[in-house]
Amino acid sequence: MNLVRWPMVGVFYIYWFMGSLCFAQPDTISESDRANTFFDRVFDERVARYPERQTYLGIKDNYGDWNDSSDAMARQELEITKENLAWLNETIDYEKLDVQTKISYLMWVQRAEDQIRNFKYRNYNYPVNQMFGRHTGVPSFLINMHLAGDDSDAGNYVERLKGIGEVFDQLIDNLKMREKLGVLPPKFVFPRAIESSRNVITGAPFDDSAEDSALWEDFRSKLQKLDLGEPRKVQLQTEARDALVDLVKPAYERLIAFLQEQGSRATTDDGVWKFEDGDAFYNEALHLTTTTKLTAEEIHQIGLNEVKRIHNEMRSIMKTVEFEGDLQDFFEFMRTDEQFYYPNTEEGKEAYIKRAVEVIDDMKERLDTLFITKPEADLIVKRVEAFREKSAGT
Structure with missing residues (x-):
C-alpha cells in the first residue's frame, strides 16, 4: 500500500504546487505591470518637462525651446519626486514584483531618495567652468543635437537662437544665487570661460570677419541641405542672422560682463571645503559616487598609498629605460617631449x-x-x- 500511496501523494503535491503557481503568477505579473507602467509614466512626464532632453532622445516636441533651469523649476521637480516616491511606497507591493522589476524598483527608489536628500546641495556646483557649462553647452547642443530635416526644424533652430537671451539671464541669476551662498569658482576658471564665450561670438555675422562663426556656419550648412525654395531659405537665413546679432551676441556680452565682474571677487581656493557645510557635501558626494562606507580621510589615504605605489613603479621604469634624472625630471620629460604627442x-x-x-x-x-x-x-x-x-x- 505504501508503494501506491506515496506516488499518489506526490502527484497531489505536484498538482497543488502547479496550481499555486497558476494562481500566484497573474498577481505577480499584475503588480510588476503596475510598477513598470509607473516607471514609464514618470520617465515620460519628466522628459516632457525638458525640451533639451527630448532632443537628445530624438523627440521633436518643444523643438524650439530650452530647459527651464530656474530654482522654481528645481523646487517643482523636488515636489514631483516626493509625490511619486510616496505613491510607489504606498501602492506597490515590492514582494509581489518579479526579479527584474524589483531591480528597477530599488534603483528608482535610490535615485529618488538621493535627489530628495541632496536637494539642499543643488547649488553646490559651477554652471560655468573652464571645461564645460551653459556658455559652451548651448552652441554645442545646437550644432550637434538640433537636426534640421525640414522647414519646421530650421524654424525651431531660429526659435532656439531667439531664446538664448532668456537662457543666459537664468544662468546669470543662478550664478548670483550661488555666490550669495559662497559658491564661487576659483579665479583660474574665469579667464578660460570668458575666452570660450568670446569665441562663440567671433566671426560673421557678429563682426566683419571673413570667417563664419560656429553657429552661423552650422545653421547655413544645415539650411542649404534642405529642399526648400530659395525665398524661404533667404527668409530663414535672415531671421537667424538677426537673432544672432540682436539677441545671441548681447546675451553673451551680458554673461561675459558678469563673469568679469564676478571673477574680480574670486579667490584661488579651489576645494569644496570652502563651502558652508562643505565636509557634509563632500561625504554625500562620496556616498553617491562610490559603493563603500569609507570616510573621506580613508579614501584620501588610499589615494596617497596608490600615488606612492605608482611612483615606485615609475622609478622602476626609469631604471629600465636608463633615464638620467629624478622622478620630477621624468615627469617633465613625459609631459613635454614631442615623441609622446x-x-x-x-x-x-x-x-x-x-x-x-x-x-x-x-x-x-x-x-x-x-x-x-x-x-x-x-x-x-x-x-x-x-x-x-x-x-x-x-
Missing part, C-alpha cells in the same frame, strides 16, 4: 582622430567575447568645436 597642427589632429577610430574599431571586434547585448548606436570620434577647443576637458 601628435603635432598641434591640422595634420596632427587628423592623425589623432584616425588613431582613436582604429582603437575603437579594434575594441568592437572583441565585444562579442565579453558582451551579449551591445549598444545599437555607434561610437563616433569627432573634433570638439573650435570655440571650445582650448578649454574642453579630455
Whole structure:
C-alpha cells in the first residue's frame, strides 16, 4: 500500500504546487505591470518637462525651446519626486514584483531618495567652468543635437537662437544665487570661460570677419541641405542672422560682463571645503559616487598609498629605460617631449582622430567575447568645436 500511496501523494503535491503557481503568477505579473507602467509614466512626464532632453532622445516636441533651469523649476521637480516616491511606497507591493522589476524598483527608489536628500546641495556646483557649462553647452547642443530635416526644424533652430537671451539671464541669476551662498569658482576658471564665450561670438555675422562663426556656419550648412525654395531659405537665413546679432551676441556680452565682474571677487581656493557645510557635501558626494562606507580621510589615504605605489613603479621604469634624472625630471620629460604627442597642427589632429577610430574599431571586434547585448548606436570620434577647443576637458 505504501508503494501506491506515496506516488499518489506526490502527484497531489505536484498538482497543488502547479496550481499555486497558476494562481500566484497573474498577481505577480499584475503588480510588476503596475510598477513598470509607473516607471514609464514618470520617465515620460519628466522628459516632457525638458525640451533639451527630448532632443537628445530624438523627440521633436518643444523643438524650439530650452530647459527651464530656474530654482522654481528645481523646487517643482523636488515636489514631483516626493509625490511619486510616496505613491510607489504606498501602492506597490515590492514582494509581489518579479526579479527584474524589483531591480528597477530599488534603483528608482535610490535615485529618488538621493535627489530628495541632496536637494539642499543643488547649488553646490559651477554652471560655468573652464571645461564645460551653459556658455559652451548651448552652441554645442545646437550644432550637434538640433537636426534640421525640414522647414519646421530650421524654424525651431531660429526659435532656439531667439531664446538664448532668456537662457543666459537664468544662468546669470543662478550664478548670483550661488555666490550669495559662497559658491564661487576659483579665479583660474574665469579667464578660460570668458575666452570660450568670446569665441562663440567671433566671426560673421557678429563682426566683419571673413570667417563664419560656429553657429552661423552650422545653421547655413544645415539650411542649404534642405529642399526648400530659395525665398524661404533667404527668409530663414535672415531671421537667424538677426537673432544672432540682436539677441545671441548681447546675451553673451551680458554673461561675459558678469563673469568679469564676478571673477574680480574670486579667490584661488579651489576645494569644496570652502563651502558652508562643505565636509557634509563632500561625504554625500562620496556616498553617491562610490559603493563603500569609507570616510573621506580613508579614501584620501588610499589615494596617497596608490600615488606612492605608482611612483615606485615609475622609478622602476626609469631604471629600465636608463633615464638620467629624478622622478620630477621624468615627469617633465613625459609631459613635454614631442615623441609622446601628435603635432598641434591640422595634420596632427587628423592623425589623432584616425588613431582613436582604429582603437575603437579594434575594441568592437572583441565585444562579442565579453558582451551579449551591445549598444545599437555607434561610437563616433569627432573634433570638439573650435570655440571650445582650448578649454574642453579630455
